Amino acid sequence: MKSIKSLIHRYIFSNELSLDARILNMVCAFGLAAAVAATAARIIEKAPPIAMLAMAAMFVFIIGLLIVSNRFKLYKIGIWISLISLGDVLFPVIYFTNGGINSGMAAYFVLSMVIIFLLSRGKSCVVILIPHIIIILACYFIGYRYPDLIRPVSTFQLYVDTIQSLLVTGFFIGFVIKFQSRIYNDEKQKVEITGRELARQDQLLHVINEAATLLLASDANTFKAALDTSMEMMARCVDVDRIHVWRNQIEGEQMSYSIVYGWAASPELKQEKMSFLYNQSFPDWAAKLFAGQCIGGPLTSLSKTEQERLGPYGVRSILVVPLFLQHSFWGFVSFDDCRNDRDFPEAEVGILRSGGMLIANAILRFEMTENLIQAREEALSSTKAKGDFLANMSHEMRTPMNAIIGMTNIAKSSADPEKKDYCLSKIEDASNHLLGVINDVLDMSKIEANKFELSFTEFNFEKILQRVVNVNNFRVDEKEQNFTVKLDKNIPRTLIGDDQRLAQVITNLLSNAIKFTPQHGSIQLSTFFEKEENGVCTIRIEVRDSGIGISEEQQRKLFTSFEQADSNTSRRFGGTGLGLAISKRIVEMMDGHIWIVSELDKGSTFAFTIQAKRGSEKNGLLRPGINWKNVRLLAVDDDSDIRSYFLDVAQQLGLRCDTAAGGIEALAMVEQKGSYDIYFVDWKMPGMDGVEFSRRVKERSSGTSGVSQPESVVIMISAAEWSTVMDEARRAGVDKFLSKPLFPSAIADCINECLGAENVLAENQQPGQIDRFEGSHLLLAEDIDINREIVLALLEPTAIVIDTAENGREAVERFSQNPDKYDMIFMDIQMPEMDGYEATRRIRALDNKRAKEIPIIAMTANVFREDIERCLEAGMNGHVGKPLAMDEVLTKLRTYLR
Template sequence: MRLKAERKLELKSQLLSALALCTEKFLLSKTSEEMFKETYNIIGKVAHADHIYYYEKDFDTNTISQKYKWSKTENPNESIILQNFTEENLKEIIEKAENKKILNILTRQLDDTFFKNLLETHHIKSILILPLYVEDVFSGFIGFDDCHTEHKWSEEEIYIFQTLANNISSALERNRNQSKIIESEEKFKLITNNIPGTVYLSKFDTFSTKIFLNDQIFNLTGYSKAEFLEHNLSFISLIHPDDKKEVINSQLKNLQSGKALHNTYRIKRKSGEYIWIEEFGDVIKKGDEIEFIGGIYFDITNKKQTEDAIKAKQLAEAASKSKSDFLANMSHEIRTPLNGIIGFTDLLMKTELGEIQEKYMTTINQSAHSLLEIINDILDFSKIEAGKLDLFIDLYDIHKIVGQVFDLIVYESNLKKLDLKLHIAPDVPQYIWTDIVRLKQILINLLSNAVKFTNHGSITVDVVVLEKKEDDICVIRFSVTDTGIGILKQNKKKIFQAFSQEDSSTTRKFGGTGLGLTISNHLLALMESRLQLKSKIEKGSTFYFDLTLKTSAHNTNENYNTDFNHFNTKAVQIPASTHTAKLTFMIAEDNKVNMLLLKTIIKNLYPNVHIYECENGYEALKVFENVTPDLIFMDIQMPIMNGYETAVAIRNSINGQQVPIIAVTAGTEKEERNKCITSGMNDYIPKPIMKGSVEEILKKWLK
């Protein structure tokens, strides 16, 4: 009896010693496999068991599998790892585990189930199962078996083994938590290293000491992580001196008021260059105290440069618009008195003048026209610069276009006794789709230059077809050849630059703004063409351009003769004698000179006419409520109500459908035409107001 007690005491002592050693191994083991290998070997030597094993539950598949097994003796047949048991297969263990109990039983005492057959297959006569719990959830079990005797484990043995099971549960929970932490850290590193920004975690101290940085810190600053984390390089020290104080004060203010950090500033890279960064951050508190600051830096240098470029572009566009608006307004202000000078000198030249008086008046008139051309050039150039010059395409007779241009240049060429020649090839189609105003402007400019720089000889205009394509598309070349002074090879590009002529002496000798060829080239660019030049000094020059145009052998445009008269207003019927006809006109014009000029021309044509004078559109509308004139002359730019608004209001009135409204405009024909049609006007006369154009329009609308 005494010997039995001593043996029992010795076993308990051995088990407790083994348990103490196992506890140390639990604390030091880095993995579960290492833990079981070392502890099971210690316990197995004193436990009087043939096998010790560890089974683990897979919560994804809800199965239980053997993860580790210790055997007292080496037997190849015992190396089989048992896997994927269902809870039904091991229901005896599961039922005990659900009630937080152990299973200590002889195999023969079990019911005839899967579990009993499993034990018998492996020659197990008795078994002890201790469930394991992680976070109070059954997660597996450890087991002891005896294959030689029917061993009933004592309460003391079970107590010690239960302590072992509890230690194993704690170790497993610790290992799983560590694995989760490591996995979480790896995920965090993976995420942070793939974010297109520099993630940081800083202490809340004077130097904002960094305790974590992702790999992007090197790309951002040129410094390695180690220089910040190990050598205490301060990120604050990199901030641009001009930005540092504002950034620090802003961040402290935000942190103290509980706001998130958001700052944009410059930092100095290791290379010495400054870059722009944008910082987002927030605090991590321990209780009420700020312990850490976490956030992210983004390199926004490219974005900042783009923003600066956009701002510069916007400023440039605004400046260009202001310049264009200024030039448009100034040109209107300059044109107005010029139009008066041109109009009245034109009237005066039609009276009986002495030879000297006529010469003086001709000089004044020509000077005014020259100044008007300069203003038009500057305004066109401004529009081109601002990208506001558009083409207005319509169908026109090419012979009439070139013929009209030719007629304008005949007088000047005759004064210099130049031989002016025009050649339009027979295969050139009669009608072309083009912007007549801009095409004439280009040709007039080229012909004017030819006359200006040619002292003797000839000037030839050639129009030929270079290529005929499908759908009536033709490539037509327009060329102007002179026998003038020619252009040096090194100056051929220079003459196409704004405000430039071949050299300064040319400017002094021949005059001009130097804008003509530049404007012509820009207009041709809108037509997908360009000016080209062939020239020899003292032999002459040929300027030419090729246009790809849609053509027609017939006039297919119903609006060719006139596309005004949107309201189908009929001409006013008047008596045969215009001098005795009693007509009523209304003139809406804010400029007194233009008003006087137009009145004078009309009175010369119709002495008995009654004219209502209105200084703005609003006044004209009030007069129209009480008077229905035979015809209205409408200026476009007027105070209070402009010409467009006034025309619309008149057309919307009871008596306003049939009265002819004639626009008086300083704008180019095509640019103004659409606006005039939309607002309800019937026709227009251009400024400067000339007696001939007024007479022609009145004959058309007073029949």
């Protein structure tokens, strides 16, 4: 019974079939029912076998018609076949074989007419109906005129046939009425549903239009409120609890999606800052959405993976609509129903797709507007900053220039040698300051042009710190600041990196700390070894001061080009405002980062990290040739930290060391333990100072105290300049001076030198000691008189012979005339008639062995990386930048003349 109901619903009442198909199937079904009734009647009548065969043929015909018409969708052909068979074939056959007019043919006549009107319409109805009526009339006429042609049947058969025909006709007409009522109600319901859907679609379209108006009318201040209102209107209209806009992103080689904006009916449903990978959360979504397919329906209709992912977020039904902007898959918008299991109508999906595109475009428009506003503000800020920078730079350049010009005039008009020396000293200071300003501008220009590069070499980390400290010590001494250095002993002695740029960063931070820390303030330079991975060390360097401090607002601008913490900072303290921006770039190129911790009036801590490879292990700090186990040291200082530092350094060096807190205690230790080989003595100590203690030790060593002792070495340590204590210390017998803050290598160098170990390396050479190059001949190509004069004057103490040429052509001629005369050539780049590049190429092209070998060094103000590379490409061996650094010039001479 269930199967019959299922078939009736599928082939007669299903809305998926056309009306013609449903009517044809209904007629055929009743045809089968009529055939069943007729067969039953024939059995009751005990009809002959021929009649039973006719019933069987009818069964086969009707079933075959049902199968063919439904299988191949040939409903129109099936209707024509059934009508012709029923009206023009079946009716005459039944009429003449089943009793004629006395049988139930009247009822069949009515049934056939009803079927024709059901199955046909328009002209086809007329075409079928007229022949059928004619055939019926003809059958009745023939039966009336020729009754013998009608097969006689018994009265019982007539009664049975009449009852059967009336029942079949009545049931059929009743079912047709029921069927039409069902169709009418279904269609009426469809119309009502369609009406409601159209009304809802119209309302949704109205909401979308209203949202578009809101979003287009919004500005940067009202956009988020307008977007929130628009999404809420859409959500209320389609009865969902949550809307999220998701944007695609590429993470490495994988695509992810994250929320850019969302709305929820209640706070507990809201989700923010969520991001997922497609291949981890919904592996099939990317392909479907990229193809433009929507994903949705009740959660129970989705895959198990989707149910597991969406269930925890309270989703009962979902609609996911892909968004395409500028012909690319931008992301998608999701509509979540957390209360009902339902499908989203196709018509609504199309409108919601438009709504999602509207929201996505609005978000992009807002972001573009925000970016434009931000870019405009940054441009205005940058323009103002550069304007302030130019004004400040003018001050920074004019101030030392004023000093240079003023001191030059004073020196020219003065006959006092001491006054002239004083003026020259001030000119040197002002010139170095001006060169620092110019270097900052050049570095910043290289950064802006993306031409800033690092030059890696192996360097001694401690020597870098020592060099930086020595450069800044005099300024610390001027302000009488307390300056300490803490060196982490775990940091490798040698590292591979750009030592010059590292020193530049530390110098910048240290000079800022000195500048912004008041008189008698404290400054600490600390280094830390953080970690080492695969031979790459992470080093942290901190500069802490007790200066004026920096507010949070000012901190945000510190590392920006052309910015200073405050607009009046340059007026109060000077500076270009470029140092920290340059330092930040250098640190980032060293795979580190830089930051600040500061409060107003509570000092500042600038810190940065760098990554550098561990250098090759070298020999210890102490030179070979001495039994260092027998060497005894005594450190005398009232500062307990300094005493602990000496003990730590001595332990590292493998030396025996005692300490004393003052001169009196130290003398008592000498009396008790005997003389020491080396004394490290602080200058200023309470009670007996370092000078008096040194005098007592020297008297004891020389025997003037009545006791003759082996000669000891006294090294005075102090944060003050050596010139301050030199005369008094020399008279007391002090052998050497060591400046604070102390470094292990500096202590080791003093010990090596004092105890007769092999000479300290050239990098520790005493100031004022100049190399000599007797017998060497140099050719200098320089077009500017004053520059030639400077080089000749600087190199005069080296005893090197120098010939000059005023341009590249003259340099080529001089070398061509006597190539074996010259040992080296210094070549300017920008010269009249022939520049340095062409002159070098001409010399290298000469058919002479010496032309191929002679060292040619560029001596030029063109100092960018590309300038140096161009010099090397032209055939030069090296590069020296102007203004000339004597140490760099001497290094080149040592390299190529020895």
